Amino acid sequence: MQVSLLAIPGIPMVKPGDDLGALIHEAVQAAGMSFQDDDILVVAQKVVSKAENRLVCLDQVVPSPRAQELAGITGKDAQLIQVILDESNEVLKVRSGLIVVEQRLGFVCANAGVDRSNIQQADGGEVVALLPEDADASARQLRARIEDLTGRHIAVIINDSHGRAFREGTVGVALGVAGLRALQDRRGEPDLFGYRLQITEVGFADEVSAAASMVMGQADEAAPAVIVRGLPYTAGEGSALELARSKEKDMFRYSGPQKG
């Protein structure tokens, strides 16, 4: 089996209100590429957020006392902390330089996934980008738009790079999914003795996101979209929320030192 990861070159700088599906379609055509049935299109969250105008100007944010307190602990800007709090269901951990939350969509991540730019607007305010309002809906919309433009049946994943517990370095993970099951049962290798196929529930959309992220990050020019071709998958409406473990099920959210 051969799987191809194809970076889409030449996607222009995305602006709020842009038709992202059309921009990607045009870039694919301009590169002499084309979509095929059953392709998985992986798109970086940043460009989705920007097209959806999920931008906040920090100097228009009034930090609460709680944001000011957390700013003191983290050393981060209180207005940025307020934006993060507004995007969060719950704060999990705070220490110098770091705030880990359950982001509004249900994913545990640093800074609620808010991207900082360090770029000043003309009026002096710094603009930050939030995650999409509903990343599954964003994926569904992109999927419908590209299927409409191309006549091909595809799946779409919106990915981001997140840190994680226990391991260093960020990896690509899925925030939004359309057209495939985010969790899939895998018939893995036969067991060590060859008699039995082990069945495991695999974070499939996260593995695809990591694969795409590895290509996005290594391309010479910005490549915020990657086509994954030749990979069998279980179709379905799908939702990245399949990947979000509920707090009740997660042993690393609240529990204290091991007493066993």
Place this chain on the structure above:
Amino acid sequence: MQVSLLAIPGIPMVKPGDDLGALIHEAVQAAGMSFQDDDILVVAQKVVSKAENRLVCLDQVVPSPRAQELAGITGKDAQLIQVILDESNEVLKVRSGLIVVEQRLGFVCANAGVDRSNIQQADGGEVVALLPEDADASARQLRARIEDLTGRHIAVIINDSHGRAFREGTVGVALGVAGLRALQDRRGEPDLFGYRLQITEVGFADEVSAAASMVMGQADEAAPAVIVRGLPYTAGEGSALELARSKEKDMFRYSGPQKG
């Protein structure tokens, strides 16, 4: 940029003492494929462990009182728990059906990565497989063997599928690395405004492992080895331990409820 993920078909059932590098080389040739310079070969931990005879027969294990206690909590076999304890630096979490440890190599994972088979030996004992004694060394040895057989310069990653905190489903991660830096600095997409390239420390070997895992798990026949071709990477001796966060740096290992 195009990256190819090539499953290597026809690798036979691996037995203890087998020359795994030669088996992979022969399978590549038999499939009409060949290694190219700068390929990354990703090999599933299971076949490495089996070739290295990292097998333990459970009925020869005498469980300690501690293993018996944890067996009561988890509902797992006390002899299996003893094997897990012998493979662990420290137990992090225990609950019904689950034991999470820092495995001897330094990685946090369930069951110390011990694979159960449910297959009885002729004498009635069940055999389980441990992780390689030193997975980086295993990767270096495989790399040297295949470079010797082919005259090509390659990198090698030994991967496994692990669960994680906060997210459902297993994903491929790196246990051993040779020939590339496991953590790499990534020139990512330009920021939202196109002015600045963000630099992030990426869990590169984990992203490659996830990409390979997604192919291994979808192949029609067992494909415990995948060639990743066309992906730029930072060469170097490398070690998967670059990816293991020290306990002092990890906020999710011991800390109690958030008080911020």
